[in-house]
Amino acid sequence: MGDQVKLIATPQSLPCCRVEWALKLKGVDYEYIEEDLRNKSPLLLDSNPIHKKVPVLLHAGKPIVESLVILEYIEETWKDKYPLHSEDPHERAMARFWAKFGDEKCVVGAFGAAWLTEGEEKNKAIESAQESLAFLEKQIQGKKYFEGEQIGFLDLAVGWIPHWLKALEEVGEMKVLDAGRFPLLHEWGQNFLEIPLIKESIPPREKVVDYFNVGISYMRSLAANIP
Ligand SMILES: N[C@@H](CCC(=O)N[C@@H](CS)C(=O)NCC(=O)O)C(=O)O
Numbered sequence: 009m010g011d012q013v014k015l016i017a018t019p020q021s022l023p024c025c026r027v028e029w030a031l032k033l034k035g036v037d038y039e040y041i042e043e044d045l046r047n048k049s050p051l052l053l054d055s056n057p058i059h060k061k062v063p064v065l066l067h068a069g070k071p072i073v074e075s076l077v078i079l080e081y082i083e084e085t086w087k088d089k090y091p092l093h094s095e096d097p098h099e100r101a102m103a104r105f106w107a108k109f110g111d112e113k114c115v116v117g118a119f120g121a122a123w124l125t126e127g128e129e130k131n132k133a134i135e136s137a138q139e140s141l142a143f144l145e146k147q148i149q150g151k152k153y154f155e156g157e158q159i160g161f162l163d164l165a166v167g168w169i170p171h172w173l174k175a176l177e178e179v180g181e182m183k184v185l186d187a188g189r190f191p192l193l194h195e196w197g198q199n200f201l202e203i204p205l206i207k208e209s210i211p212p213r214e215k216v217v218d219y220f221n222v223g224i225s226y227m228r229s230l231a232a233n234i235p
Pocket of ligand 1: 021023045060074
């Protein structure tokens, strides 16, 4: 099996893209195994029996799951090529904190707002997602990228903002990342998407919109059936 690297993933998934970006930045050759999430493969179920989710990185046959954990693994395993983390332990700790915050507060907050239909509850959910994004806006102050002059761990972690959040806004008929309110995040997002390696490996917008439409319709149907 050697040192073979395989990635079990789906093209529209933002956690999967993060991992692909990291592998590409490090110049790691890998085999892409596309997963059908409606009919999960035995390989996925064996590799990630707890969450049964993509992405899964298989390195020399050993599975690593959870995209932020995978990013750390990639960084430690291919240390010498394109460092994703700062040398400074405090900066590394903070990057991990904000990456987790981005997933737990910003992604969850934006999805929480998207599935709600119009009304006060939806407006409150949008405002709450924006309050979380305001913390990220502060983190980019005075910098081109979150990690400085070049993209790194935190940029990959919050790399869903410019492309996926836009698609989610379309599906949820809402505006969360207002360029007037978040000029720094907006500019960072433009710069991030202009990086050739990133630009070449993001799924087409309409595919992400379709993907979110399926998820949001499912959440709405579940909510409609709650007595
Ligand atoms: N926290 C996980 C999230 C992974 C995740 O939600 N994956 C989705 C695709 S975007 C999935 O596999 N969903 C299948 C399912 O929930 O059954 C990570 O960062 O890797």
